[in-house]
Amino acid sequence: ETGVTQSPTHLIKTRGQQVTLRCSSQSGHNTVSWYQQALGQGPQFIFQYYREEENGRGNFPPRFSGLQFPNYSSELNVNALELDDSALYLCASSLGTGSGNIQYFGAGTRLSVL
Amino acid sequence: AQKITQTQPGMFVQEKEAVTLDCTYDTSDQSYGLFWYKQPSSGEMIFLIYQGSYDEQNATEGRYSLNFQKARKSANLVISASQLGDSAMYFCAMPPQAGTALIFGKGTTLSVSS
Numbered sequence: 001e002t003g004v005t006q007s008p009t010h011l012i013k014t015r016g017q018q019v020t021l022r023c024s025s026q027s028g029h030n031t032v033s034w035y036q037q038a039l040g041q042g043p044q045f046i047f048q049y050y051r052e053e054e055n056g057r058g059n060f061p062p063r064f065s066g067l068q069f070p071n072y073s074s075e076l077n078v079n080a081l082e083l084d085d086s087a088l089y090l091c092a093s094s095l096g097t098g099s100g101n102i103q104y105f106g107a108g109t110r111l112s113v114l
Numbered sequence: 115a116q117k118i119t120q121t122q123p124g125m126f127v128q129e130k131e132a133v134t135l136d137c138t139y140d141t142s143d144q145s146y147g148l149f150w151y152k153q154p155s156s157g158e159m160i161f162l163i164y165q166g167s168y169d170e171q172n173a174t175e176g177r178y179s180l181n182f183q184k185a186r187k188s189a190n191l192v193i194s195a196s197q198l199g200d201s202a203m204y205f206c207a208m209p210p211q212a213g214t215a216l217i218f219g220k221g222t223t224l225s226v227s228s
Contacts, residue, residue, distance in 0.1 A: 041220065043216075099209045105151075106158065107156065
């Protein structure tokens with residue numbers, strides 16, 4: 001167990017709706033990264049938060065947004081859902097942002113958009 | 115830009131055999147890190163092993179070891195004495211640049227049979 005928890009575990013939404021996914025980081029970790037993993041593919045980086053500030057963003061449109069709270073937990077919000085947003089969303093926490101910092105992942109949220 | 119290549123979509127081994135999962139990477143950075151993760155069918159990404167580019171010795175963690183060949187830009191994962199529980203997807207990953215999150219290869223599915 002990594003100590004990183006995500007909720008909910010599964011979610012079904014319809015196209016055009018909005019969704020919020022939540023992540024509690026491992027105790028003491030100040031950095032949270034979000035990834036999208038389509039079926040049969042490797043995870044794709046969405047964005048990263050370090051001490052409540054966005055610290056990098058992948059190639060995702062602005063309708064993917066997030067925030068990090070003072071306790072370092074984080075939310076991922078997706079507006080105007082599209083069918084292609086159906087994926088496993090993974091959250092990872094780490095102590096800092098250096099290239100040697102190990103990211104520990106949660107079990108993910110499986111989002112289905114109908 | 116950094117790139118991770120995993121050329122083996124699937125590997126099949128029997129219990130107690132050793133197996134090597136290939137990973138090549140492309141980077142212009144001198145200092146970087148390489149990670150391997152395991153993803154069972156449950157979805158959680160499990161950290162296995164880390165190699166820093168300036169580490170003098172190949173990393174080892176229990177049954178996992180890294181065959182790191184810097185000049186060839188390869189970081190192959192070696193699993194000794196395979197177990198049925200090793201059946202999973204395996205991903206090689208590295209940070210795109212210092213201070214941001216990970217980029218992943220497409221992964222290799224390992225199937226261990228008795």
